[in-house]
Amino acid sequence: MLQHKHILLGVSGGIAAFKAAALASKLTQAGASVKVIMTEHAKQFVTPLTFQALTRERVYDDTFAEKDPEKVAHIDIADWADLFIIAPATANVIGKAAHGIADDMLLTTFLAATCPVYFAPAMNVNMYQHPAVVENMNTLKERNYTFIEPGDGYLACGWVGKGRLAEPDEIVAFLEAEEKAHTPLAGKKLLVTAGPTYEYVDPVRVFTNPSTGKMGFAVAAEAAAMGADVTLIAGPVHLNALPGVKRINVTTAEEMYNEVTKIYSSMDIVVKSAAVADYKPKTILAQKAKKQNGDMDIPMERTKDILAELGKKKTHQLLIGFAAESNNIVEYAKDKLERKNLDMVIANNITSEDAGFRSETNRVIIVQREQNPEDMPLMTKTETAKEILARIENMLIKDA
Numbered sequence: 001m002l003q004h005k006h007i008l009l010g011v012s013g014g015i016a017a018f019k020a021a022a023l024a025s026k027l028t029q030a031g032a033s034v035k036v037i038m039t040e041h042a043k044q045f046v047t048p049l050t051f052q053a054l055t056r057e058r059v060y061d062d063t064f065a066e067k068d069p070e071k072v073a074h075i076d077i078a079d080w081a082d083l084f085i086i087a088p089a090t091a092n093v094i095g096k097a098a099h100g101i102a103d104d105m106l107l108t109t110f111l112a113a114t115c116p117v118y119f120a121p122a123m124n125v126n127m128y129q130h131p132a133v134v135e136n137m138n139t140l141k142e143r144n145y146t147f148i149e150p151g152d153g154y155l156a157c158g159w160v161g162k163g164r165l166a167e168p169d170e171i172v173a174f175l176e177a178e179e180k181a182h183t184p185l186a187g188k189k190l191l192v193t194a195g196p197t198y199e200y201v202d203p204v205r206v207f208t209n210p211s212t213g214k215m216g217f218a219v220a221a222e223a224a225a226m227g228a229d230v231t232l233i234a235g236p237v238h239l240n241a242l243p244g245v246k247r248i249n250v251t252t253a254e255e256m257y258n259e260v261t262k263i264y265s266s267m268d269i270v271v272k273s274a275a276v277a278d279y280k281p282k283t284i285l286a287q288k289a290k291k292q293n294g295d296m297d298i299p300m301e302r303t304k305d306i307l308a309e310l311g312k313k314k315t316h317q318l319l320i321g322f323a324a325e326s327n328n329i330v331e332y333a334k335d336k337l338e339r340k341n342l343d344m345v346i347a348n349n350i351t352s353e354d355a356g357f358r359s360e361t362n363r364v365i366i367v368q369r370e371q372n373p374e375d376m377p378l379m380t381k382t383e384t385a386k387e388i389l390a391r392i393e394n395m396l397i398k399d400a
């Protein structure tokens, strides 16, 4: 959730400033770009070089050290930030923030920031419980700033009680959960279908295709990580359950149709990545067919086109289909978009060796209404899933 996020870390002057170094490191490892602002008092405990080395960014500690004449640093980094975490937040910084005092780089940036700001307090238990500090924290909470509660335990001053800075891992988990709760996909009901279907000829023989389900599973996993409420309807695949994803296993196209239609009306988004059989044997033999001399004909009939049915019944849902094509890819994808009443088609060229069935990677063309087709580079299926979900998020933002 924190990957590619721009995070400002404000470090104020308490002994817990040493833990802020671990926090800067963990945020950087989580894939975020981290810029650190230190107060003069913080520099009594940890040096700017520590944070510079951990984040590979210059550390901001002086409002008047305007190194770039083109920019006003505290405004520039406030605008740059997606989120701002002040850890440790001392009683002094909390008090000044509550009263709009802006006498250093951290506080001027705080006043200029429009992104979510989080305070992780750390101080002596008696200071933490002092009515002035409590009132200042309440003022900030009323203004929609969020506090990450300190822990209980042995404090550096020798007292035991509440006031220990939350552990860096807890702070990272807290920020990730906050980000997840605020994505456009948060709480959206998303249905993914994945894998092949089996159409039985007799008890031991099936018509199927080489789909592994990996693309659909990647979409389900990423969507769940982005806060969506994900249901995965999977054909016969050899893939493990995904944490936080409801999974319904099916075998045939008909079973998939039944399970999808049961829940369709309650869904917000449907991603139909399953490679559903278009035909099934007209009759399923009750006993195993014995081989005969000569050829064998198996009469086949059409299965229901699940996606086309969903397109007909569509009310509020976003409907995303896949198109496995070997020629005229964009033309066929556009045709599918119209014919099946879809919002997006992910087309892949099944003749390309590094894309499609069985491959770990995918090379897709994303076709949306009123937009030029996007020819994506070769990516892993997880990266492809992220690109698809980013476009779904854009659609949700536009519709909001």
Ligand code: CTP
Pocket (backbone or CB within 6 Å): 253, 272, 273, 274, 275, 276, 277, 278, 303, 304, 305, 306, 307, 308, 320, 321, 322, 323, 324, 325, 336
């Ligand atoms: N699909 C479906 N039900 C079917 C067949 C396909 O829901 N019985 C869905 C797939 O999940 C996929 C999309 O339709 O999202 C495209 O499937 P594909 O087989 O590539 O194309 P078709 O629409 O069946 O058209 P054609 O066979 O002409 O390529």
